[in-house]
Amino acid sequence: MQKTIHPDSETLTRIGSSVRGRLSESPAIRRVPVEGAEIYTAEQFLSPVHCSHLIGLIDAVACPSLLAEEKDWEGYRTSFSGDIDPNDLVVRALDTKLSELTGIDRACGESAQGQRYNRGEFYHEHWDWFDTSAHYWPREKRNGGQRSWTAMIYLNTVDEGGMTDFVHLGLKVQPIAGTLLIWNNALPDGTPNPLTMHAARPVVRGVKYVVTKWFRARCWS
Known part of the structure; x- marks a missing residue:
């Protein structure tokens, strides 16, 4: 049987190898x-001062979170989110720091998105990579193509709950302020990795703040 050729797979193979090495x-x-799956962490990636600043930016823009196929998945994601100001000095410094860490051109990064989860809020199981057979793919193809890496930084330590749960890997990551969680959304051959399915489990006590940066195969627009 002929192997399916996925869009951007050659580029994602190259990016994966480069980032893995760095x-x-x-x-x-x-x-x-x-x-x-390739998943990495770094403690104290952001300072408490920068975390607090980013929390303020999130609170200023947070609206009910949406999905690419919202009409088919009502109630699947109950958090609040929004793109934070790309011209803010702390956001620009974060973009630069992630680009230097990964070696991925800043132009390939989507705008940083902030997420806020209040008590009881969650995001069920999902992938960050795009389904190239879905109706939204032509739009995403024009906007930079497939997602390569995801970088997520926890901005506060959650009192209870709110874990990032990689459901097929037996891995649950507890939100701790300033910690970076970064992973490759592709396999070494550049095809989407189904084992990167993850969920944001409900916050039991307190609130959870996260800033997420997704990188594309090509320049994001």
Whole structure:
């Protein structure tokens, strides 16, 4: 049987190899010991002052979170989110820091998105990569193509709940202020990795703030 050729797979293979090499050389980065996916963490990636500043930016723009196919998935994501000001000095510094860490051109990064989860709010199981057979793919193809890496930074330590749960890997990450969680959405051959399915579990006590940066195969627009 002929293997399916996925859009951007060659580019994602190249990006994956490059980022993998850079992260392996960084003493601040730790690879999470799971089979089948490339997931890394770094503690104290952002300072408390910068975390607090970003929380303020999120509160200023947060609206009910949407999905690419909202009409088919009502109630699947109950958080609040919004793109934070790309011209803010702290946001610009974060963009630069992530670009230097990964080696991915800043032009390939989507605008940083902030998310706020109040008590009881969640985001059920999903992938960050795009379904190239979905109706929205032509739009995303024009806007930079497939997502390569996801970088997520927890801005506060959640009192209880709110874990990032990689459901096929037996990995649950507890939100701790300033911690970076970064992973490759593709397999080494550049095809989407189904094992990167993850969920934001409900916050039981307190509130959860996250800033997320998605990188594309090509320049994002």
